[in-house]
Amino acid sequence: MKYTSAITIHELFKLTLEKEGKEVAELRTQLVLKEFKVLPVESKIAKLSAEIRSRYRIPMADSMIAATSKFHGLTCVTDDPHISQLKQFKTRWI
Numbered sequence: 001m002k003y004t005s006a007i008t009i010h011e012l013f014k015l016t017l018e019k020e021g022k023e024v025a026e027l028r029t030q031l032v033l034k035e036f037k038v039l040p041v042e043s044k045i046a047k048l049s050a051e052i053r054s055r056y057r058i059p060m061a062d063s064m065i066a067a068t069s070k071f072h073g074l075t076c077v078t079d080d081p082h083i084s085q086l087k088q089f090k091t092r093w094i
Contacts, residue, residue: 001037002035002036002037003036003037003038003039003072003074004032004036004037004038004039005038005039005041005064005065005068005069006038006039006040006041007041007061007064007065007068008032008065009029009032009033009038010061011061011065012025012028012029012032013025013028013029016028016029039068039072041064041068044071045064045067045068045071046064046067048067048070048071049063049064049066049067050063052066052067052070052086056082056085056086058082058083058085058086059082062080062082062083065078065080065083066083066086
């Protein structure tokens with residue numbers, strides 16, 4: 001099973017919307033939704049995210065994605081330098 005954070009869907013849609021428009025953003029996120037189970041943000045993840053954000057001074061979306069992977073014991077597959085700098089987290093660069 002492959003997983004993604006609900007925040008990743010937000011980031012993917014937002015960035016694609018800004019660069020390629022709504023139609024492409026809809027298509028791209030639908031493809032991800034077909035392939036991945038979306039993990040919601042819950043209060044424990046939100047609190048862990050706040051700790052990560054405070055400690056590393058990274059953007060909120062990145063700390064939420066990192067917290068989601070840590071909370072669920074998953075490797076975070078990313079190309080985001082903010083997340084890959086978190087050495088105690090399991091990350092894999094794409």
